[in-house]
Amino acid sequence: MKKISKRVSALLGTLLMVVALTGCGSNASGSNSSSKSSTGNLASKQVLNWVTTAEIPTADSVKEYDTVSSEQIDIFAEGLYKINGKNDPVPALAAGKPQPTNSAKTQYIINLKKGLKWSNGAPLTANDFVFAWRRLFDPKTAAQNASVYFNIKNAQAISEGKKSVDQLGIKALSDTKLQIDLINPDPYFEEKLSSENLFPQNEKFVNSKGSKYGSSSADTLSNGPFVLTDWDGTGLTWKYVKNKYYWDKKNIHLNQINVQVLKNTSTGVNLFQAGKTDAAPLDGDFVKQFQKDPRYHNVLALRATNLEFGTSSNKYLQNENLRKAISLSINREQLVNNVLDDGSRAATGIIPKGIAKSPVDGKDFTEVAGNQSPYNKAEATQLWNKAKKELGTSKIAFTLLTDDSTGAGNVGQYLQSQIESALPGVTINISNVPAKVRFQKMMSYKFDLALGGWTGDFDPVSFPQQFYSTFEHNHAQFKDANYDKLIDKINSPADLKNLEQRWNDLLAAQKYLLDRAVVVPLDQGSENYLINPKVKGIVTHNLGAPFDITRAYLVK
Amino acid sequence: MIVTLLLISSVTFLLMQKLPGSPYGNEEKLTNVQKAVMNHQYGLDKPVVVQYLYYMVGVAKGNLGVSLQFGNQPVSKIIATRIGPSVQLGIQALIIGTVVGILFGIISARFQNTWLDTSTSLFAILGGSVPNFVFAVLLQLFFAIDLKWLPIGLWDNGFASSILPSLALAITPMADSARFIRTEMIDVLHSDYIELARSTGVDEWTVAFRYGLRNAVIPLITILGPMVASLLTGSLVVEQIFAVPGIGEQFTKSILSNDYFTIMGLTILYSTLLVIVILIVDILYVLIDPRIRLIGGTRDE
Numbered sequence: 001m002k003k004i005s006k007r008v009s010a011l012l013g014t015l016l017m018v019v020a021l022t023g024c025g026s027n028a029s030g031s032n033s034s035s036k037s038s039t040g041n042l043a044s045k046q047v048l049n050w051v052t053t054a055e056i057p058t059a060d061s062v063k064e065y066d067t068v069s070s071e072q073i074d075i076f077a078e079g080l081y082k083i084n085g086k087n088d089p090v091p092a093l094a095a096g097k098p099q100p101t102n103s104a105k106t107q108y109i110i111n112l113k114k115g116l117k118w119s120n121g122a123p124l125t126a127n128d129f130v131f132a133w134r135r136l137f138d139p140k141t142a143a144q145n146a147s148v149y150f151n152i153k154n155a156q157a158i159s160e161g162k163k164s165v166d167q168l169g170i171k172a173l174s175d176t177k178l179q180i181d182l183i184n185p186d187p188y189f190e191e192k193l194s195s196e197n198l199f200p201q202n203e204k205f206v207n208s209k210g211s212k213y214g215s216s217s218a219d220t221l222s223n224g225p226f227v228l229t230d231w232d233g234t235g236l237t238w239k240y241v242k243n244k245y246y247w248d249k250k251n252i253h254l255n256q257i258n259v260q261v262l263k264n265t266s267t268g269v270n271l272f273q274a275g276k277t278d279a280a281p282l283d284g285d286f287v288k289q290f291q292k293d294p295r296y297h298n299v300l301a302l303r304a305t306n307l308e309f310g311t312s313s314n315k316y317l318q319n320e321n322l323r324k325a326i327s328l329s330i331n332r333e334q335l336v337n338n339v340l341d342d343g344s345r346a347a348t349g350i351i352p353k354g355i356a357k358s359p360v361d362g363k364d365f366t367e368v369a370g371n372q373s374p375y376n377k378a379e380a381t382q383l384w385n386k387a388k389k390e391l392g393t394s395k396i397a398f399t400l401l402t403d404d405s406t407g408a409g410n411v412g413q414y415l416q417s418q419i420e421s422a423l424p425g426v427t428i429n430i431s432n433v434p435a436k437v438r439f440q441k442m443m444s445y446k447f448d449l450a451l452g453g454w455t456g457d458f459d460p461v462s463f464p465q466q467f468y469s470t471f472e473h474n475h476a477q478f479k480d481a482n483y484d485k486l487i488d489k490i491n492s493p494a495d496l497k498n499l500e501q502r503w504n505d506l507l508a509a510q511k512y513l514l515d516r517a518v519v520v521p522l523d524q525g526s527e528n529y530l531i532n533p534k535v536k537g538i539v540t541h542n543l544g545a546p547f548d549i550t551r552a553y554l555v556k
Numbered sequence: 557m558i559v560t561l562l563l564i565s566s567v568t569f570l571l572m573q574k575l576p577g578s579p580y581g582n583e584e585k586l587t588n589v590q591k592a593v594m595n596h597q598y599g600l601d602k603p604v605v606v607q608y609l610y611y612m613v614g615v616a617k618g619n620l621g622v623s624l625q626f627g628n629q630p631v632s633k634i635i636a637t638r639i640g641p642s643v644q645l646g647i648q649a650l651i652i653g654t655v656v657g658i659l660f661g662i663i664s665a666r667f668q669n670t671w672l673d674t675s676t677s678l679f680a681i682l683g684g685s686v687p688n689f690v691f692a693v694l695l696q697l698f699f700a701i702d703l704k705w706l707p708i709g710l711w712d713n714g715f716a717s718s719i720l721p722s723l724a725l726a727i728t729p730m731a732d733s734a735r736f737i738r739t740e741m742i743d744v745l746h747s748d749y750i751e752l753a754r755s756t757g758v759d760e761w762t763v764a765f766r767y768g769l770r771n772a773v774i775p776l777i778t779i780l781g782p783m784v785a786s787l788l789t790g791s792l793v794v795e796q797i798f799a800v801p802g803i804g805e806q807f808t809k810s811i812l813s814n815d816y817f818t819i820m821g822l823t824i825l826y827s828t829l830l831v832i833v834i835l836i837v838d839i840l841y842v843l844i845d846p847r848i849r850l851i852g853g854t855r856d857e
Contacts, residue, residue: 058627065582142594144582160589215629233629234637236801260710263796267709270701274708436577436814472587
């Protein structure tokens with residue numbers, strides 16, 4: 001058990017690259033202990049003027065599926081575990097690590113802390129988790145993120161209406177004791193338990209609000225460091241005040257957080273520079289402008305952009321040399337530095353940086369795998385010449401589908417120029433369409449080339465798994481029995497219990513795909529912010545919500 | 557009126573079915589089974605005709621449905637919470653725009669072919685051709701960032717917060733009214749009855765305002781109708797630049813995200829507004845020019 005939990009925490013580091021946004025200041029780092037020692041330097045007024053980029057779509061934790069909601073819910077609610085400033089999952093509402101009850105590691109007991117309370121003073125019990133989890137998979141709730149947790153026993157069958165919610169693999173053995181049943185062992189179990197969808201909900205409160213639950217501050221119950229207030233459900237501003245019932249309130253320094261939605265980057269930067277807000281989201285040219293500013297912070301997101309092939313519907317793309325030639329013709333460094341220039345990272349494989357760390361030496365997956373998507377124009381031309389002979393043609397035209405946004409349009413044009421110059425005879429016609437149209441075409445599997453993407457959750461396998469033969473989002477319709485076997489192995493109990501073996505299989509899966517140029521990785525997106533240097537103690541994550549501001553404080 | 561509204565909502569409902577994709581934000585991760593379950597929850601798996609009837613019966617009962625992108629918030633609530641600032645800005649912009657525009661128009665006509673005329677005309681052309689968000693950014697830069705007289709943005713400073721966005725929105729009505737009034741006034745000021753008024757010794761400003769404007773304003777009233785409707789329903793870009801919690805952005809966003817019920821709710825709102833404004837415009841015609849009559853049925857004259 002100890003060994004496993006050690007491994008889990010090693011892996012955790014992989015999941016979260018936590019960067020203390022405290023800069024190089026000597027008086028503070030992101031961890032709680034040092035924040036206490038610096039209390040003497042605290043500003044007298046502990047009010048943070050925070051910003052975000054969109055309205056809260058929902059404050060109902062089981063329905064949440066987007067970054068804005070998840071970041072906001074983390075401020076006023078909490079689950080069994082959370083990620084701390086030292087990159088580890090630490091018990092939040094849980095009293096300790098999950099205790100496995102069988103050798104297969106598919107059943108766990110989790111004890112809750114004693115005396116937990118909701119922000120209305122009602123006791124928070126194990127039943128509140130059972131209620132929330134059942135609600136998450138109840139088809140009536142229509143929770144969009146439910147499939148992430150289908151490893152919980154019977155979750156999928158319940159969400160598809162084939163079983164009743166009381167058959168879900170979670171039981172309250174007492175007010176403070178939970179028993180959870182999984183289908184397969186899960187090396188990312190604790191991380192998943194830190195996600196908002198698995199937070200508890202107060203049955204009495206939720207039922208009394210009915211469909212209105214989570215649609216305004218009055219219709220939402222808090223159990224986290226802060227209480228949500230002054231939110232009308234659709235507005236551009238809301239507030240948080242300190243929660244007097246929070247179990248760890250002694251480590252909460254802010255008395256109030258005011259949140260403002262800013263959709264116009266330039267206005268955001270102006271307000272920040274005028275001192276009206278303590279942060280400003282950046283994008284595009286503004287990233288370029290502030291990249292060297294000490295107040296600039298960049299957090300890589302687990303959002304991978306790929307050039308996807310409609311291999312099943314285009315016979316030319318079934319030629320491996322042609323696909324490889326296209327991949328080799330793209331200079332990704334130039335793409336991120338000169339075309340995007342927005343803090344994105346050049347992709348080196350399909351698994352992005354920051355999601356997986358080696359169980360052996362703690363190195364990031366991208367570092368161990370090396371650059372498997374290199375740029376080599378000469379070799380691209382050479383492979384194209386080979387492909388021409390194999391295909392018996394010297395002229396091919398492809399349509400490249402991109403979204404109708406400026407950014408996607410620029411990337412499309414860049415790809416067009418790169419491919420056409422390295423592969424003379426190939427013509428790329430760009431088709432800029434609304435995102436929904438592009439996506440619909442990709443899901444019909446009938447397209448040539450498309451600028452697509454994938455955002456990961458907790459387990460790096462979700463990236464290579466896109467190309468599993470029967471996976472619905474396998475846009476290329478790549479069907480390879482050997483590859484399916486490899487993915488099956490990664491998801492088998494044997495690999496799930498042997499993380500070194502699983503690591504090697506993940507490396508093999510990525511190599512298998514890229515050796516055949518099934519897909520062309522392009523870049524990894526990022527979140528970019530300016531933050532007031534007087535605000536300390538903010539923690540950033542690659543996973544889920546990019547910022548944790550709950551333990552932040554202002555210094556003089 | 558009711559027929560017009562019924563027609564608009566029916567056509568919109570049918571066209572909306574042709575939007576590609578589903579209304580679910582997390583579409584890129586949903587399986588087909590999940591989508592089917594969710595479609596069933598929202599009644600989207602029923603035939604279009606049945607969906608349409610359900611929806612229209614709901615609307616008749618005052619239920620505009622729920623937003624699919626805003627975690628099931630009722631559409632009526634989205635409208636209620638966000639329409640206020642848009643209407644306030646719209647009315648302020650309309651007043652500033654038409655009053656200043658009419659003044660400019662009269663000055664131009666009164667001093668035709670002088671430097672005054674040229675500069676107001678130039679302003680009108682600029683205002684008509686440069687999009688209002690460019691003015692928004694310039695106003696923000698000048699009055700808020702350089703001079704620090706007014707807030708940069710946000711909706712937390714009462715009337716002061718509304719000045720710059722109103723000015724930015726006022727540019728288009730200002731330019732339009734100035735151009736229309738100028739052209740009409742030049743015509744009117746050369747007509748016989750004005751010459752008559754002048755010959756009786758009435759001073760030039762009285763002529764312009766009392767006798768000229770009344771006739772010159774009719775064409776302006778015609779274009780004001782649609783302008784009012786579009787001003788009251790907000791502006792996507794201006795609201796974003798000044799971080800105003802208005803409704804302008806919701807329509808665009810709902811279409812991009814296939815938020816069916818929000819699209820319908822806002823379409824009904826917009827068209828109702830437009831129909832009402834057109835009715836008011838018709839009444840205004842009569843008030844301004846008694847020669848125009850609202851006639852019910854045919855009449856032998």
